[in-house]
Each structure stands twice: as C-alpha cells, then as structure tokens.
Amino acid sequence: MIEPAIAAPAGATPTTADRARLSVMNFLNEVAADFPQAISFASGRPAEAFFDIGAWLEGIPRYFDHLAARDGRDADDVARRVGQYGRTNGLINDLMAVQLQADDGVPCSADRLVVTAGCQEALALCVQALCASPGDVVLTRNPTYIGITGVAALAGIDLVPLDDGAGNTADAIEHAVRNLSAQGRRPRALYLIPSFDNPTGTTLSADERVAILEACQRHRIVVLEDNPYGMFRFEGEAPPPMAALDRHGAVVYLGTYSKTLCPAVRIGCAVVPETLFGDAAASRALIGELGVRKSFITVNSSQLNQALVGGVLLAEQGSLERLVAPARHHYRRNRDHFLARLAAEFPAGCEVGWNRPEGGFFLTLELPFAFGEREVFRCAQDYQVVPLPMSFFALDGSQDKRVRMAFSNVSEAQITAGVAQFARFVRDTVAAMPRREGRA
Amino acid sequence: MIEPAIAAPAGATPTTADRARLSVMNFLNEVAADFPQAISFASGRPAEAFFDIGAWLEGIPRYFDHLAARDGRDADDVARRVGQYGRTNGLINDLMAVQLQADDGVPCSADRLVVTAGCQEALALCVQALCASPGDVVLTRNPTYIGITGVAALAGIDLVPLDDGAGNTADAIEHAVRNLSAQGRRPRALYLIPSFDNPTGTTLSADERVAILEACQRHRIVVLEDNPYGMFRFEGEAPPPMAALDRHGAVVYLGTYSKTLCPAVRIGCAVVPETLFGDAAASRALIGELGVRKSFITVNSSQLNQALVGGVLLAEQGSLERLVAPARHHYRRNRDHFLARLAAEFPAGCEVGWNRPEGGFFLTLELPFAFGEREVFRCAQDYQVVPLPMSFFALDGSQDKRVRMAFSNVSEAQITAGVAQFARFVRDTVAAMPRREGRA
Numbered sequence: 001m002i003e004p005a006i007a008a009p010a011g012a013t014p015t016t017a018d019r020a021r022l023s024v025m026n027f028l029n030e031v032a033a034d035f036p037q038a039i040s041f042a043s044g045r046p047a048e049a050f051f052d053i054g055a056w057l058e059g060i061p062r063y064f065d066h067l068a069a070r071d072g073r074d075a076d077d078v079a080r081r082v083g084q085y086g087r088t089n090g091l092i093n094d095l096m097a098v099q100l101q102a103d104d105g106v107p108c109s110a111d112r113l114v115v116t117a118g119c120q121e122a123l124a125l126c127v128q129a130l131c132a133s134p135g136d137v138v139l140t141r142n143p144t145y146i147g148i149t150g151v152a153a154l155a156g157i158d159l160v161p162l163d164d165g166a167g168n169t170a171d172a173i174e175h176a177v178r179n180l181s182a183q184g185r186r187p188r189a190l191y192l193i194p195s196f197d198n199p200t201g202t203t204l205s206a207d208e209r210v211a212i213l214e215a216c217q218r219h220r221i222v223v224l225e226d227n228p229y230g231m232f233r234f235e236g237e238a239p240p241p242m243a244a245l246d247r248h249g250a251v252v253y254l255g256t257y258s259k260t261l262c263p264a265v266r267i268g269c270a271v272v273p274e275t276l277f278g279d280a281a282a283s284r285a286l287i288g289e290l291g292v293r294k295s296f297i298t299v300n301s302s303q304l305n306q307a308l309v310g311g312v313l314l315a316e317q318g319s320l321e322r323l324v325a326p327a328r329h330h331y332r333r334n335r336d337h338f339l340a341r342l343a344a345e346f347p348a349g350c351e352v353g354w355n356r357p358e359g360g361f362f363l364t365l366e367l368p369f370a371f372g373e374r375e376v377f378r379c380a381q382d383y384q385v386v387p388l389p390m391s392f393f394a395l396d397g398s399q400d401k402r403v404r405m406a407f408s409n410v411s412e413a414q415i416t417a418g419v420a421q422f423a424r425f426v427r428d429t430v431a432a433m434p435r436r437e438g439r440a
Numbered sequence: 441m442i443e444p445a446i447a448a449p450a451g452a453t454p455t456t457a458d459r460a461r462l463s464v465m466n467f468l469n470e471v472a473a474d475f476p477q478a479i480s481f482a483s484g485r486p487a488e489a490f491f492d493i494g495a496w497l498e499g500i501p502r503y504f505d506h507l508a509a510r511d512g513r514d515a516d517d518v519a520r521r522v523g524q525y526g527r528t529n530g531l532i533n534d535l536m537a538v539q540l541q542a543d544d545g546v547p548c549s550a551d552r553l554v555v556t557a558g559c560q561e562a563l564a565l566c567v568q569a570l571c572a573s574p575g576d577v578v579l580t581r582n583p584t585y586i587g588i589t590g591v592a593a594l595a596g597i598d599l600v601p602l603d604d605g606a607g608n609t610a611d612a613i614e615h616a617v618r619n620l621s622a623q624g625r626r627p628r629a630l631y632l633i634p635s636f637d638n639p640t641g642t643t644l645s646a647d648e649r650v651a652i653l654e655a656c657q658r659h660r661i662v663v664l665e666d667n668p669y670g671m672f673r674f675e676g677e678a679p680p681p682m683a684a685l686d687r688h689g690a691v692v693y694l695g696t697y698s699k700t701l702c703p704a705v706r707i708g709c710a711v712v713p714e715t716l717f718g719d720a721a722a723s724r725a726l727i728g729e730l731g732v733r734k735s736f737i738t739v740n741s742s743q744l745n746q747a748l749v750g751g752v753l754l755a756e757q758g759s760l761e762r763l764v765a766p767a768r769h770h771y772r773r774n775r776d777h778f779l780a781r782l783a784a785e786f787p788a789g790c791e792v793g794w795n796r797p798e799g800g801f802f803l804t805l806e807l808p809f810a811f812g813e814r815e816v817f818r819c820a821q822d823y824q825v826v827p828l829p830m831s832f833f834a835l836d837g838s839q840d841k842r843v844r845m846a847f848s849n850v851s852e853a854q855i856t857a858g859v860a861q862f863a864r865f866v867r868d869t870v871a872a873m874p875r876r877e878g879r880a
Contacts, residue, residue, distance in 0.1 A: 051523035054516075057744075060497060076494075083491035083702035117557050117706075117738045124737050128594075150736035154568075262523035266557075266742040296590035297564050297737060298557045302706040304497075305742055 035380040039418035042388040044198060044361050044406040050327040051262040059311030060304070063092075066314055082303045088291045090115025091303050092310040095318070096255070096269055102319040104230050106243045106253050112272045112283070114290045115306060117298045119228060119256035119268030124151045125297075126252055126270055127189060129289045130222055131157045135185040139176055139221065141169065143393035143402075145198045148191045148224075160187065161395035169204070170211035177219050189222045194242055196229040196360025199393040199404040203358055206239035217248035220277050226254045231324050233359035234332040249273035249283065257309055259361075260320045267301060267309050331361065334407040337415050338363065345423035352426060354405075361408035364390065369429055370400040378425070385421040475820040479858035482828040484638060484801045484846040490767040491702040499751030500744070503532075506754055522743045528731045530555025531743050532750040535758070536695070536709055542759040544670050546683045546693050552712045552723070554730045555746060557738045559668060559696035559708030564591045565737075566692055566710055567629060569729045570662055571597045575625040579616055579661065581609065583833035583842075585638050588631045588664075600627065601835035609644070610651035617659050629662045634682055636669040636800025639833040639844040643798055646679035657688035660717055666694045669800035671764050674772040676798050689713035689723065697749055699801075700760045707741060707749050771801065774847040777855050778803065785863035792866060794845075801848035804830065809869055810840040818865070825861040 032040065061075070064082065068075040082091070090096075093110035100106040100113075116122040127138055127148070138152055142161035152159040160180065164172035173190065180187055190212070194204040204212070216223050225242045243253040256268035270290060276282040294300070316323055339356060342365075346352040351368040371389050380386050390402030407415065472480065501515070504522065508515040522531070530536075533550035540546040540553075556562040567578055567588070578592055582601035592599040600620065604612035613630065620627055630652070634644040644652070656663050665682045683693040696708035710730060716722040734740070756763055779796060782805075786792040791808040811829050820826050830842030847855065 045525055048520040048524055051520045053519040053523045053744075054501075057497060057500060061494075079493040080488040080491045083493045083704045084488055085485055085698075085703040117742075120739045121737055147736065150732075154733055154736055258525075263525040263739075264523045264743040266738065266740075266745075292590075293594055296587065296594055297561055298706065299560050299703070300706075302557075302742055302745055303704040304493075304748070305706075305744065308744070 031376055031380045031386060035384070035386070038380045038384045038386045039410065039414045039421065040386040041405045041407070041410065041418060041422075042386045043409060045409045046259045046262065046361075047327055047330055047409050048262075050330070053262070053264075056261065056265075056308055056312055059315055060307045061311070062314050063307040063310035066310070082307050084303075086300045086303045088295045088300050089113075089287070090269070090301060090306065092306045092313070095310050095313040097271075098318045099313055099320060100253070100255055100269075100271065103321060104227060104241055104253075104255070105238075106241050106255075106271060108243075108253075108271050109274075112274060112287065114270045114272070114287060114294065115301045116268045116270060116294065117301045118258060118263075118266045119226065119254050120147050120151075121294070121298060121301075122254050122268050122270040123147055123191075123224065123226070124155075125290045125293045126222075126224055126254070127151050127157060127191075128155050129286060129293060130188045131155070133186075135183075136188045137180060137185050139173065139187045139190040140395070141192065141197075142395045143199050143390055143399050144191065144395065145193060145226070146393060149393075149395075158185070159395065162190075168211075169208060170215040173212065173215040173219070173221070177221075187219065187221050189224050190216055191224045191226065192242070193226045193228070195227060195238070196232065196357055196362070198228070198360070199362055199388070199390060200364045201355055201357030201360055201362040202364075204239065206245070209239060209242050209245050213242060213246055213248065213250055216250045217277065221250070222276075223251045224254060225251050228256050228259050229360035231260055231320065232328050232331050232361070234328070234335060236358045243271065243273075246273060249275040249277050249279070252286075260324050261309065261312060265305050265309055267305050331359075331408055334410065334412070334415060335363070337412050338405065338407045338419065341416055341419035345419055346426070351430070361406050363405050363407065365403040365405055367401050367403060367426060369433060371403050372400065375425075375429075379422065383421040383425040385418045385425070387422060471816055471820045471826060475824070475826070478820045478824045478826050479850065479854045479861065480826040481845045481847070481850065481858060481862075482826045483849060485849045486699045486702065486801075487767055487770055487849050488702075490770070493702070493704075496701065496705075496748055496752055499755055500747045501751070502754050503747040503750035506750070522747050524743075526740045526743045528735045528740050529553075529727070530709070530741060530746065532746045532753070535750050535753040537711075538758045539753055539760060540693070540695055540709075540711065543761060544667060544681055544693075544695070545678075546681050546695075546711060548683075548693075548711050549714075552714060552727065554710045554712070554727060554734065555741045556708045556710060556734065557741050558698060558703070558706045559666065559694050560587050560591075561734070561738060561741075562694050562708050562710040563587055563631075563664065563666070564595075565730045565733045566662075566664055566694070567591050567597060567631075568595050569726060569733060570628045571595070573626075576628045577620060577625055579613065579627045579630040580835070581632065581637075582835045583639050583830055583839050584631065584835065585633060585666070586833060589833075589835075598625070599835065602630075608651075609648060610655040613652065613655040613659070613661070617661075627659065627661050629664050630656055631664045631666065632682070633666045633668070635667060635678070636672065636797055636802070638668070638800075638802055639828070639830060640804045641795055641797030641800055641802040642804075644679065646685070649679060649682050649685050653682060653686055653688065653690055656690045657717065661690070662716075663691045664694060665691050668696050668699050671700055671760065672768050672771050672801070673799035674768070674775060683711065683713075686713060689715040689717050689719070692726075700764050701749065701752060705745050705749055707745050771799075771848055774850065774852070774855060775803070777852050778845065778847045778859065781856055781859035785859055786866070791870070801846050803845050803847065805843040805845055807841045807843060807866060809873060811843050812840065815865075815869075819862065823861040823865040825858045825865070827862060 064075045064078045068078045093113045097108040097110045097113055100108045137158040137160045139160050139162055162172035243251045253271040257265050272283055272287050342354055353366040355364050357363050388404040390399040390404050504515045504518045508518045533553045537548040537550045537553055540548045577598040577600045579600050602612040663682055683691045693711040697705050712723055712727050782794055793806040795804050797803050828844040830839040830844050
C-alpha cells in the first residue's frame with residue numbers, strides 16, 4: 001500500500017471531487033500491486049535505511065531506569081507499571097516538551113501536550129473537538145494533505161479550500177470568512193503544513209505566517225500547525241514555527257516522531273496554547289476535550305511506544321538533531337539529484353516546470369497536459385515509474401496538470417532512472433498531443 | 441486515573457443520565473487522587489505482577505526472524521520494514537487468527553481480521569461504520585461497559601438499553617425493535633460482553649446466546665461480541681462464543697491483548713463474519729469501511745507492538761493458554777477470597793447480596809440503600825475503601841443500589857481489609873437509616 005487506503009465513507013456526504021480523489025487512491029494502490037517493479041515517486045515514506053530499530057528497542061530499559069531513579073522505585077516495578085493502562089494524555093510529555101522546544105523552537109510545557117497515536121490521531125481529535133456545531137468548517141490551503149481531507153469527510157465536517165492562488169493566504173482567510181458567514185457557517189480551524197508542505201513542498205515565509213496568525217486571531221480560527229518535516233531543512237534560514245510567532249493563543253501545534261524516528265512508533269502530539277485566544281479556561285477545556293475523545297478511541301497511546309521514544313530522547317539528551325542529521329543529508333542529496341536530473345531531462349523551453357523545496361520530502365512538477373488516473377496507469381505500465389497526480393490532493397480542478405514527486409525513500413539510481421522514464425513519458429505524451437493551441 | 445476520564449462531550453447531546461454518570465467518573469478520579477491510601481476495588485485493571493515486559497520486548501526479534509525466514513529476506517531489513525508505515529488492517533493477522541481460533545474458539549481467518557489500537561478503537565470503528573444514517577441506534581444491556589457509552593455519546597449515536605430485567609434478552613430485542621420502529625429509528629448493532637460481563641460479572645448461557653443471535657438475525661442487527669475476559673474462566677464449562685454459534689453472519693467479534701498480555705501493547709481486533717447476514721460483498725465492504733476509518737485515525741496499529749504480540753504468539757506456538765494460567769489462578773483465588781470475605785462479613789439475613797462470577801474481574805454487590813457519588817466519597821474518606829457505583833454504568837435509575845467490585849488487581853490482604861472496611865461502612869449506613877420501611 002502506498003498510503004492509507006481511501007474509499008467513499010459511509011455517514012458522510014463526499015462531494016464529486018471527493019469521490020474522484022478517493023477512487024484515484026484506490027487506483028494507485030492497485031497500480032503499486034500490479035507494477036511492483038515500477039520506480040515509485042508516489043510514497044512519501046521516510047527512508048528506512050535510517051531506522052535503528054534494534055538500538056531503539058534496546059533503549060527502552062533506559063526510560064524504565066529514568067523513571068525508577070526519578071520516583072525512587074524498582075526498575076522492574078516501573079516496567080510493569082508502564083505495561084499497565086496509563087494517563088490518557090500521556091507519559092513522556094515532559095521529555096517531548098523539551099524536544100519540541102529544542103528542535104522545533106516550539107514554546108511548550110508538559111501539561112499542554114497531549115501524546116497521541118501518531119499525528120493523525122491528534123488531527124482527528126482536534127478537528128472534531130473544534131468543529132462541534134453544525135456549520136463549523138475547517139479551512140485549508142489547496143491542494144492539501146489527504147489526512148485532513150479524510151478526517152473531515154468521515155466526521156461530516158466541510159473542508160473549505162482557501163482561494164490563495166495569488167499567494168496571499170491572509171486575504172484568502174478574510175474572503176472565506178465573509179463568504180461562509182453569509183451562508184451561516186463559521187471556520188473554526190485552519191489546517192496548514194507551513195514548512196515543506198505535503199503535497200507541494202513549499203514553505204510559508206515569516207511574514208506570511210504572521211499575517212495568517214493576525215487573520216486567524218481576528219476571527220478566532222485555531223491554526224492547526226502540522227510540522228512533520230521541520231527538522232529536514234536543507235538550506236536557508238528557518239522561519240519560526242507559527243506556534244512561536246503566536247501572540248494570541250491561536251495555534252495548536254501538531255508533532256510526530258514518524259519522520260524523525262519511524263512511523264511504527266505511532267507517537268505524535270498536539271500542543272495546546274497556554275491561553276486559547278487569551279482564555280486560559282478555554283485552553284484547559286480543549287485539553288480536557290481532547291483527552292475525553294482520545295479515551296474513547298485509543299484509551300491512551302501505547303506506553304511501550306512512549307518508553308521507546310523516551311529512551312531515545314534520554315540517550316540524545318533532549319534533541320534529535322544529531323540523530324536526524326544523516327537522514328537529512330540523504331534527503332538533501334536526493335532533492336539535489338532529483339533537481340539535477342529534472343534540469344537535464346527537461347531543458348529550458350520544454351513547458352515542464354518545478355519548484356525547489358528548501359527541505360522535506362516533496363516537490364511539485366508542472367506539466368503541459370493533465371495528469372490523472374489514466375496517466376498514472378500509462379506511466380506505470382509503459383514507463384515503469386509511478387508519480388502522484390496533484391489532483392489527488394486538490395479540492396477543485398486547479399491542480400490537474402501538476403504532479404507530486406516524493407524523493408524521500410528512493411535511491412540516487414532510482415531517481416536517475418525514474419526521472420528519465422518520466423521524461424520519456426512526458427515527451428511521448430506531448431508529441432502525441434493532437435493540437436498545440438492552449439499551451440503557453 | 442482509574443479508567444478513561446469522561447466529561448460532557450461537545451458535539452453530542454448527552455442526556456441528564458449521561459451527565460450524571462460522566463460527573464461521577466470525574467469525581468472518582470478525584471477520589472483516587474485525594475485518597476491514595478484507600479484500597480481500590482474500582483479499577484478493573486489486569487494484575488501487573490504477570491506482565492513480563494522485559495521478556496516480551498526481547499521476543500520482538502523472534503518475529504523479525506519469522507518474517508525473514510518466511511519471505512527469504514535479511515532480518516535487519518525486515519526490522520526496518522516493520523518500522524515503516526504498514527497495511528492499515530494489520531501485519532500479524534495470520535498469527536492472531538490462529539490464536540483466536542485456538543484460545544477463544546472463534547472461527548477466523550486473517551483476511552477478515554482488522555488489527556486495531558486496542559479493542560476500544562475496534563469498538564469506535566464498528567459503531568460508526570454500522571450506524572451511518574440518522575435514526576440508527578446501538579442496543580446494549582443495562583448496565584453496560586462505559587467504553588460503548590462514550591463512543592456512542594461522542595459520535596452522537598443513541599445507545600438504547602434493553603429492558604431485559606426478566607433475563608430474556610431476545611424478547612427485549614424484539615420489544616426494542618418494535619418501539620424504535622414506531623419512532624422511525626433502527627437498531628444496527630447490539631453491544632455485549634457475553635462472558636464475565638463488565639460491569640456485572642455475569643455470563644450468558646449457550647441458549648441465551650442462540651436466542652439473541654436469532655433475534656438479531658431477524659432484524660439484521662450486528663452483534664458486537666466483546667470478549668476481553670474469555671480466557672479467565674475459573675470453573676464450569678464455557679458456552680461457545682457467539683461468533684462460533686453464529687449461523688447467519690451476525691457477529692463481529694472484538695478481541696484484545698490488554699488482559700492476556702498487557703494494556704500497553706494496545707493491540708486488539710475486530711473479526712468480521714465471512715458473509716454479513718449471508719452477503720459476502722457486504723462483509724468485504726464492512727472490512728473496507730473499517731480500514732478507511734482506521735486510516736484516518738491511527739493510520740495503522742503500531743507494527744512494533746504487533747511484532748511484540750507476534751513474538752509472544754510464536755514463542756507460545758499460537759495459544760496463550762500456558763501464559764495466562766498463572767494470572768487466571770490469581771484472579772480465581774482473588775474471587776474465592778472476595779466471596780469468602782463477603783460471606784464472613786455479611787451473614788445471612790443482612791440484606792446484602794452478590795453474584796458468583798465464573799470468571800473475569802468483577803462481581804456485583806446489592807445493597808439495601810442507594811450507593812452513589814456521596815457514598816464513594818464517604819467510603820474513601822472514612823473507611824479507606826473505594827468501590828464503584830453500578831449507577832455509573834447504568835442507562836437509567838435501576839442500578840442505584842448496586843456496586844461493581846473489581847478483584848483483579850488487588851492482593852488477598854487488600855481484599856480482607858477492604859471488604860471488612862466496606863462492611864463496616866454498610867453496617868454504619870444501615871444503622872443510621874432513619875426508617876426501616878421500603879426495605880425487603
């Protein structure tokens with residue numbers, strides 16, 4: 001499977017666009033199964049080569065020893081208690097708060113952090129807790145991460161794309177608020193990946209972040225700042241996370257160890273602001289609400305997995321910087337190689353464009369023709385390469401000529417071959433296009 | 441914390457009874473915090489003494505070796521792949537299917553089993569997948585497990601108690617169907633713990649199970665058979681699980697390793713019947729729907745936790761019978777001791793009654809006075825013992841004089857002292873009762 005399987009949900013009312021996107025995902029899973037030898041740029045998985053599973057498992061007793069020393073108890077007794085049910089909101093909150101502050105620059109304290117079964121659970125809990133009344137909607141950029149699309153669809157909550165084509169997200173928020181208000185609806189949250197966005201690879205500047213925060217504060221829209229790729233910056237200065245720029249208590253920060261350690265730890269978090277739009281009681285109520293909802297879904301996040309993360313954080317003295325450096329180097333080399341191969345295969349004037357992400361796992365390619373379900377199939381069958389149509393992440397038809405290329409979990413040789421094969425597909429497709437008008 | 445914290449949910453419309461119950465739970469958490477020295481019969485946790493955390497962690501590579509041998513791959517490579525994202529519906533389905541068949545007598549195959557982040561996630565997925573339309577409700581016995589109450593409340597799905605006071609659950613189902621139908625509503629699922637029920641400790645006979653299955657088949661109500669305590673039978677012959685008696689494809693079986701291994705593994709499952717009411721396509725659609733919903737909550741159940749369970753199942757050659765025997769012996773001794781102390785403290789004629797559960801973690805006590813929030817506080821403060829009011833699990837006022845006593849995670853000495861302290865509370869309360877009329 002490439003990514004979480006998606007099908008038309010029962011109980012929600014997916015739009016036609018939803019259904020199209022969902023069927024594309026099923027189709028992609030089939031493509032992966034039917035053409036296992038094809039080089040895949042579809043999967044945004046972290047590179048497995050850097051998973052040090054054995055060492056991380058062996059480090060779990062380090063966390064038991066830490067708790068035993070802290071509480072003056074026997075380590076075996078501590079291990080058994082970790083094996084038990086535990087606090088809904090988490091066990092290793094203190095260590096995670098230190099790491100988020102150190103590595104992501106996120107102001108954080110243990111009591112404002114809810115440990116979740118991966119970041120996806122945090123997203124599901126937050127969206128449902130914040131959108132409790134009919135007419136409550138979630139804003140998002142367009143295209144957007146499929147995890148938020150799925151959560152909203154299953155919960156029957158509308159996801160409203162911001163019309164920020166001109167690049168001014170703050171203005172687009174004002175526009176959306178006015179439109180929704182006229183329909184008796186209200187945006188409660190804005191979902192964003194400000195750094196190295198999935199699917200586009202783009203990063204919001206500090207000025208854009210501040211403007212978005214001001215707009216959200218004006219309308220009491222909670223920013224759900226998802227930051228899975230923040231530690232994978234290859235160059236340039238990092239703008240502060242929105243949680244650090246937040247002067248109003250507008251940001252719930254979402255973190256995960258799926259990319260910095262590995263997905264199988266299934267440990268993420270939500271960090272609620274100290275005062276939600278200036279209201280400390282509202283902040284405590286939101287933390288409580290997330291806990292109640294979590295207690296009826298996963299009860300608490302596996303304390304064994306938390307102990308594994310805790311053992312790593314203790315070994316690394318609170319920062320994952322040293323640990324992620326080799327993986328970051330790999331991702332950077334892959335991006336550089338991907339860009340170099342694109343430049344070599346698509347010379348100037350050939351009507352194919354792309355962005356240069358400063359970090360993360362993804363880049364966006366622009367084609368002179370629509371790239372959808374049929375094209376993926378042709379790519380896989382005839383060219384042995386599988387890119388992901390950006391339309392899969394879109395809430396309208398605006399992304400039909402775009403492609404998401406993931407460079408995270410492939411080798412340089414696969415990039416060389418895969419980009420060449422994709423370029424051949426593009427050249428063949430352009431050559432076969434019946435008429436030239438309409439192309440720039 | 442005693443059990444998952446509960447508060448009035450946003451987005452749902454809890455009844456007055458809900459609110460009362462929810463506040464009781466918050467109150468109990470406070471009691472546990474305020475009176476840490478009190479002996480607690482409130483928590484239905486498994487006995488920690490039998491958690492062999494170190495050995496189970498060390499057994500994880502056994503699962504890696506198993507996969508490596510099966511697939512002809514390198515064990516380190518396998519470990520890294522287990523660290524990656526994985527199949528939404530699970531990794532160790534084959535081993536779990538063998539164990540469910542061997543230990544629980546549940547007909548099962550890997551492709552019909554969805555591995556979940558604890559049984560609670562399975563419950564949340566099933567209830568929401570089955571009750572997709574307005575007017576769809578869940579039936580349950582009364583009192584019932586708080587996990588189903590919470591799931592229904594948060595999802596805005598009505599939970600309808602069966603009026604099975606006379607012991608005939610099948611008739612109560614017919615009655616409920618008629619009543620609901622007149623209101624334009626329809627029961628889609630019936631939630632049950634047929635063996636050693638939480639909270640009552642009671643077990644349904646084989647005849648009762650068959651009658652319930654017939655009624656559910658007639659009205660196409662899916663039985664959600666929750667069986668966390670099935671392996672902890674102390675005496676007598678076990679009636680078959682409803683999933684084994686099911687001739688119609690009416691039962692979704694819910695399993696967990698929280699009691700047989702430990703809660704921190706957070707691994708449970710739902711087993712969907714081969715044909716849902718005779719319809720194989722409907723069964724496949726339900727499995728698909730559970731997977732889609734899961735993919736947007738927990739993505740997939742931690743593959744490291746699955747590898748831990750897999751390692752144990754391999755070591756135990758597919759059955760947990762040998763492993764759970766010492767814990768079962770402990771629970772049985774605790775039940776025997778609890779019953780003996782009750783008999784000693786409450787001689788015949790004293791208006792206190794109790795049942796004799798044939799297994800599991802719980803028994804029910806009947807008192808000659810109402811036992812609620814105030815009484816728990818008095819018990820904890822003045823008698824240093826914390827029982828759980830059965831009213832907390834009730835969907836009406838019928839359980840106000842009942843108490844749930846958990847004997848799973850206490851020592852014999854605690855039982856001796858705790859029962860004596862509770863008996864003193866009962867005697868003092870009866871003595872202080874102003875008038876005798878109205879008591880049997």
